Amino acid sequence: MALFRISSGAARGALATRFHQAAARWFGGSLCLAAMVGTGLVLAWMNHAQAAPVASDTAVVSNGINPHPVELRLPPDRPLSAVAQLGRRMFFDPALSASGRQSCASCHDPAHGYNPPNGQTLQPGGARMGQLGFRPPLSLAYLYRQQPFGIGPDAGEAEAPANLDTLARTAGQTARAQKSAGTASASAPLVPMGGLFWDGRAASLQRQALVPMLNPVEMANTSIEQVAAKLAASPYHAQFQQLFGEGILAHPDRLVAEAMFAIGRFEIEDASFHPFTSKYDAWLQGKARLSAAEARGLDRFNDPQKGNCAACHLSKVTPDRLPPLFTDTQYEALGVPRNPALPRNRDPHFHDLGLCGPFRTDLARQTQYCGMFVTPTLRNVDRRQVFFHNGVYRTLRQVLDFYNLRAVAPEKVYPRDANGTLALYDDLPAAYHANVDTTDAPFDRHIGDTPALTDQDIRDIIAFLHTLDDGYSRPGLIQPGFLPQSTLTTTQRPFHSASSK
Numbered sequence: 001m002a003l004f005r006i007s008s009g010a011a012r013g014a015l016a017t018r019f020h021q022a023a024a025r026w027f028g029g030s031l032c033l034a035a036m037v038g039t040g041l042v043l044a045w046m047n048h049a050q051a052a053p054v055a056s057d058t059a060v061v062s063n064g065i066n067p068h069p070v071e072l073r074l075p076p077d078r079p080l081s082a083v084a085q086l087g088r089r090m091f092f093d094p095a096l097s098a099s100g101r102q103s104c105a106s107c108h109d110p111a112h113g114y115n116p117p118n119g120q121t122l123q124p125g126g127a128r129m130g131q132l133g134f135r136p137p138l139s140l141a142y143l144y145r146q147q148p149f150g151i152g153p154d155a156g157e158a159e160a161p162a163n164l165d166t167l168a169r170t171a172g173q174t175a176r177a178q179k180s181a182g183t184a185s186a187s188a189p190l191v192p193m194g195g196l197f198w199d200g201r202a203a204s205l206q207r208q209a210l211v212p213m214l215n216p217v218e219m220a221n222t223s224i225e226q227v228a229a230k231l232a233a234s235p236y237h238a239q240f241q242q243l244f245g246e247g248i249l250a251h252p253d254r255l256v257a258e259a260m261f262a263i264g265r266f267e268i269e270d271a272s273f274h275p276f277t278s279k280y281d282a283w284l285q286g287k288a289r290l291s292a293a294e295a296r297g298l299d300r301f302n303d304p305q306k307g308n309c310a311a312c313h314l315s316k317v318t319p320d321r322l323p324p325l326f327t328d329t330q331y332e333a334l335g336v337p338r339n340p341a342l343p344r345n346r347d348p349h350f351h352d353l354g355l356c357g358p359f360r361t362d363l364a365r366q367t368q369y370c371g372m373f374v375t376p377t378l379r380n381v382d383r384r385q386v387f388f389h390n391g392v393y394r395t396l397r398q399v400l401d402f403y404n405l406r407a408v409a410p411e412k413v414y415p416r417d418a419n420g421t422l423a424l425y426d427d428l429p430a431a432y433h434a435n436v437d438t439t440d441a442p443f444d445r446h447i448g449d450t451p452a453l454t455d456q457d458i459r460d461i462i463a464f465l466h467t468l469d470d471g472y473s474r475p476g477l478i479q480p481g482f483l484p485q486s487t488l489t490t491t492q493r494p495f496h497s498a499s500s501k
């Protein structure tokens with residue numbers, strides 16, 4: 001949402017400071033900590049305290065060496081706690097599903113950066129594995145700093161759980177006032193952010209984990225009791241008794257709550273969820289040299305006049321040396337084209353509106369949020385085979401063409417309706433078209449303008465995105481001097497609009 005996004009460096013700095021202070025307050029509350037699978041790591045969330053966006057850094061482009069290497073503050077790589085070890089067993093246990101054939105890892109595969117292991121837009125699930133989910137799975141990696149869902153920096157301050165509807169109403173009014181003023185101001189960072197799922201509807205990893213367990217199109221258990229019975233019959237049931245008391249198996253609610261907590265601990269503690277072993281991490285630490293294309297790509301990614309990607313997919317180390325996660329965890333309506341391949345979209349009246357429904361219901365009346373989805377991390381993004389909340393694109397080239405052409409040549413992005421009229425923002429009812437971001441570059445251009453990115457820029461940005469793949473180096477194994485160039489090649493395919501699929 002452009003209104004909230006500050007483009008000038010100074011204003012963004014001011015906003016960053018506000019967020020910094022707000023975040024410190026936000027995480028001061030014990031309430032919040034309890035909600036976040038009790039992790040001290042959350043306290044370290046300072047993502048918003050990014051410095052001003054980087055301008056072109058010719059030094060980087062010319063020799064590929066990071067002129068300002070940093071010693072990153074990486075999460076500790078300790079042995080897993082007993083609870084997290086139990087969580088790991090459940091994470092990989094297909095016996096916990098109704099079909100007996102599906103575990104969390106079926107859709108979130110560690111070998112693919114906890115992305116799906118295949119190119120299917122929607123993953124199969126259900127009691128007989130004959131049903132399809134509704135959205136492409138998100139990666140489970142790099143959630144260790146994810147804060148709970150909130151609107152505005154003071155969301156976590158309330159004693160009682162915040163009334164999101166009230167907050168949203170206030171935020172909505174501010175948003176409209178700003179919109180007519182036509183300028184972004186640092187005074188109203190009342191933007192939805194945080195949470196889990198594409199629409200932020202799960203508050204914590206613990207609460208999230210129960211959703212797939214009981215979802216009829218995923219692991220398809222019919223009740224908490226059924227999940228509890230499976231846990232009680234599992235080869236690791238004795239560990240529950242050891243950790244949570246002899247009587248735990250007789251209390252289905254408590255048993256399942258502890259089990260989901262344990263899965264959350266696994267996701268927070270295990271280094272495989274946040275390895276920071278990409279070439280970009282090595283480069284940040286001065287231990288790798290970017291190729292000319294990668295360095296140019298980084299520059300275009302950061303440049304507010306070019307890709308402007310880093311405005312939302314944060315790319316800089318935070319002032320307290322936390323590595324960037326390539327998301328600000330905020331929600332945006334990008335106007336991604338409708339994906340006619342989704343079974344639900346056969347009904348022209350069905351719309352996945354993200355924050356305002358249908359899968360989350362608490363913000364249904366806050367129509368200023370209709371069409372907004374979370375900004376996903378771009379780490380390991382090329383391990384994904386479908387992109388955006390509706391999986392409309394299958395290559396990074398298509399994604400980049402979308403960003404580059406949506407404002408200047410929408411006829412290359414959206415199909416035409418039966419009358420030959422261009423179906424702009426065709427995955428959103430017309431009433432919500434005003435929510436679509438038209439102020440953040442590269443969306444701030446007009447029809448017929450020169451696109452922000454050249455073909456070369458796009459290829460370079462994709463080359464840079466490949467440097468976000470984990471597995472380039474292992475912490476501790478990086479030798480002084482430079483590592484060999486990444487062997488990954490840039491995949492290029494011609495652009496297909498949604499209508500051609």
Ligand code: HEC
Nearest residue numbers: 103104107123125133135136137138196197198209212218
């Ligand atoms: C059938 C496939 C499937 C299975 C099995 C599955 N998930 Fe997911 N997962 C998804 C989909 C699809 C989403 C995105 C859904 C949405 O946004 O509405 C998701 C999202 C998530 C998220 C949110 C990630 C984020 O960045 O916000 C977490 C965490 C998660 N799953 C954990 C789990 C755990 C733990 C299990 C096992 C108990 C599990 N999943 C089993 C498909 C699956």
Ligand code: HEC
Nearest residue numbers: 307308309312332336373374375376387388389399403440
């Ligand atoms: C205004 C904020 C914003 C800007 C600027 C932005 N993005 Fe995004 N990005 C998002 C949001 C929000 C989504 C998810 C949108 C959806 O699914 O509806 C997204 C999704 C993506 C995805 C798909 C990821 C996945 O897992 O499905 C890629 C790839 C991506 N962005 C790359 C880029 C690149 C490259 C740029 C610069 C050219 C860029 N983004 C600029 C907010 C932004």
